[in-house]
Amino acid sequence: xxxxxxxxxxxxxxxxxxxxxxxxxxxxxxxxxxxxxxxxxxxxxxxxxxxxxxxxxxxxxxxxxxxxxxxxxxxxxxxxxxxxxxxxxxxxxxxxxxxxxxxxxxxxxxxxxxxxxxxxxxxxxxxxxxxxxxxxxxxxxxxxxxxxxxxxxxxxxxxxxxxxxxxxxxxxxxxxxxxxxxxxxxxxxxxxxxxxxxxxxxxxxxxxxxxxxxxxxxxxxxxxxxxxxxxxxxxxxxxxxxxxxxxxxxxxxxxxxxxxxxxxxxxxxxxxxxxxxxxxxxxxxxxxxxxxxxxxxxx
Amino acid sequence: xxxxxxxxxxxxxxxxxxxxxxxxxxxxxxxxxxxxxxxxxxxxxxxxxxxxxxxxxxxxxxxxxxxxxxxxxxxxxxxxxxxxxxxxxxxxxxxxxxxxxxxxxxxxxxxxxxxxxxxxxxxxxxxxxxxxxxxxxxxxxxxxxxxxxxxxxxxxxxxxxxxxxxxxxxxxxxxxxxxxxxxxxxxxxxxxxxxxxxxxxxxxxxxxxxxxxxxxxxxxxxxxxxxxxxxxxxxxxxxxxxxxxxxxxxxxxxxxxxxxxxxxxxxxxxxxxxxxxxxxxxxxxxxxxxxxxxxxxxxxxxxxxxxxxxxxxxxxxxxxxxxxxxxxx
Numbered sequence: 001x002x003x004x005x006x007x008x009x010x011x012x013x014x015x016x017x018x019x020x021x022x023x024x025x026x027x028x029x030x031x032x033x034x035x036x037x038x039x040x041x042x043x044x045x046x047x048x049x050x051x052x053x054x055x056x057x058x059x060x061x062x063x064x065x066x067x068x069x070x071x072x073x074x075x076x077x078x079x080x081x082x083x084x085x086x087x088x089x090x091x092x093x094x095x096x097x098x099x100x101x102x103x104x105x106x107x108x109x110x111x112x113x114x115x116x117x118x119x120x121x122x123x124x125x126x127x128x129x130x131x132x133x134x135x136x137x138x139x140x141x142x143x144x145x146x147x148x149x150x151x152x153x154x155x156x157x158x159x160x161x162x163x164x165x166x167x168x169x170x171x172x173x174x175x176x177x178x179x180x181x182x183x184x185x186x187x188x189x190x191x192x193x194x195x196x197x198x199x200x201x202x203x204x205x206x207x208x209x210x211x212x213x214x215x216x217x218x219x220x221x222x223x224x225x226x227x228x229x230x231x232x233x234x235x236x237x238x239x240x241x242x243x244x245x246x247x248x249x250x251x252x253x254x255x256x257x258x259x260x261x262x263x264x265x266x267x268x269x270x271x272x273x274x275x276x277x278x279x280x281x282x283x284x285x286x287x288x289x290x291x292x293x294x295x296x297x298x299x
Numbered sequence: 300x301x302x303x304x305x306x307x308x309x310x311x312x313x314x315x316x317x318x319x320x321x322x323x324x325x326x327x328x329x330x331x332x333x334x335x336x337x338x339x340x341x342x343x344x345x346x347x348x349x350x351x352x353x354x355x356x357x358x359x360x361x362x363x364x365x366x367x368x369x370x371x372x373x374x375x376x377x378x379x380x381x382x383x384x385x386x387x388x389x390x391x392x393x394x395x396x397x398x399x400x401x402x403x404x405x406x407x408x409x410x411x412x413x414x415x416x417x418x419x420x421x422x423x424x425x426x427x428x429x430x431x432x433x434x435x436x437x438x439x440x441x442x443x444x445x446x447x448x449x450x451x452x453x454x455x456x457x458x459x460x461x462x463x464x465x466x467x468x469x470x471x472x473x474x475x476x477x478x479x480x481x482x483x484x485x486x487x488x489x490x491x492x493x494x495x496x497x498x499x500x501x502x503x504x505x506x507x508x509x510x511x512x513x514x515x516x517x518x519x520x521x522x523x524x525x526x527x528x529x530x531x532x533x534x535x536x537x538x539x540x541x542x543x544x545x546x547x548x549x550x551x552x553x554x555x556x557x558x559x560x561x562x563x564x565x566x567x568x569x570x571x572x573x574x575x576x577x578x579x580x581x582x583x584x585x586x587x588x589x590x591x592x593x594x595x596x597x598x599x600x601x602x603x604x605x606x607x608x609x610x611x612x613x614x615x616x617x618x619x620x621x622x623x624x625x626x627x628x
Contacts, residue, residue, distance in 0.1 A: 133322070134322050134325045134329075137322055137326070137606045137607055138326055138599060138606070139561040139562075139564040139602050139606060140561065141564070141568055141569075142564060142565070142599060142602050143599070145568070145583065145587045146330065146333065146587065149586075149588070149590055149595065150333055150337035150338075150339050150590070150592075151338065152590075222451070229453055230453060230455065230568075230569060233453070233455045233569070234455075234568070234588075235588060236584075249455065249456055249459065253459065256459055256463055256467075257462075257467070259467050261460070264459050264460065264463070265460065268452065268456035268459075268460070271451070271453055271456070272448060275451035276447065276448065276451050279447075279451070
């Protein structure tokens, strides 16, 4: 909005823009605070409810099956009378656990590949980046489906398949960061001062790369949760008795086709809320790390 | 526009085709390597329940007949050479040649995907322009929030909710399939009615990216000189928006459609399954559930080809739209 030639008649409009920009900044601050609060509530719920609340998520109560949402059961009950709020908390716990583990594995792999490619340069760089290109040309969910189908059943195939399809962007980001750090004067100074390759890598390159890698890891969590729930929904991920955000939607299909909407609605809403909150927090962090890059899509 | 630069475009396509050979080789080898490392046993898969009672000698004979006792590289090479000749093997789950499965189903998937893309482009352009008109205004905030929320929503969940609303509650549209149950002929009218919900959900799943990019493109274009010039000439806001800003803001977005093939395939895998659409993505999920390796391998390669072709298309269109970019990639 920084324009030097502006007609006097437009000055009022400029004022309008400015106040709007201020308002926008403050709504953004509120959005970050809201995201932080939601993430805090969800994390506390999945950490504290299972060990401290003496309710059995598997408790079947056939007398209370398929009750619509009420004060007693805020999310209603499923087709065998299990409380859906409790099932959703347990499902979120499993999905977040799978998502976080997969994101950490993917980040470690991506950082290692990206750092190696950026630090070594030459033909190792070309080979590794071609490998990234090859992986990128297979649709993620399809590769995930293939891996899970071959190694079913279990939690680990899901974690590995999500991790294997998500390290590519981290590798690209880390490589670019290493390349830019390598040309900094302090790295030149360290090299001419006689520092070993290992020391340059560990003392000078790695610390500069870590924030970007950490951000990539956080941004990856909602993605990984999304992938897990898609695989589980297709019946290829976690076993159906294991509550996760995907299996809850999958097992609710029968009830939905009979006209009962709540067993389908609430697990999906949990996915949406968790994704938006985590992405909102990560987005604020990204703006701080890369202020000049306009954040487009959050995922 | 003057005559398109066919020469450089053909050279780009040729280079990409050459690059596709090692990529496809690596992908197929990777697929075989994953299968070899997995507990999956092609002999048991082929024999099915009969394998449980068969003697070890029969099983060994079968293993030799299937060639499953040979090393990984040999099996991969044999598959690759027969695939090049058009023989993709037989699907164990659907009991028919893989090539027939693909041939029967690919048309329905293309129909679904094209319908979804048309809806996504039209709706996305409309919402994106509305949002770009006043950055930070309430329309912009509503559209942007909607796009983010939609991006976070799993397509299979949206599909189920849509089925609940339109097929069960309102009873206006069918819940899935290609034709009504019991009908033996496929008529265009029936297919169109069955297409509405899956195409709509697939379009919704592709919409967020499109809305946000159009918003960005048109918003940037509104700050550029041609638009300011048009405003200074006193042209109507509508003319400025659709004639000047939309044109320069949309072009880069339209060209990028080709690069969205992976996301489209991901969406199709979920949407076709939810709506029992008889396309190729639903067959992929069926093949995975039944551990049908020949079909899965062929479909993975097909998807990879689609992604590479989409990337090529995007680069060609981008070079055409913006001559400064050229065809060097």
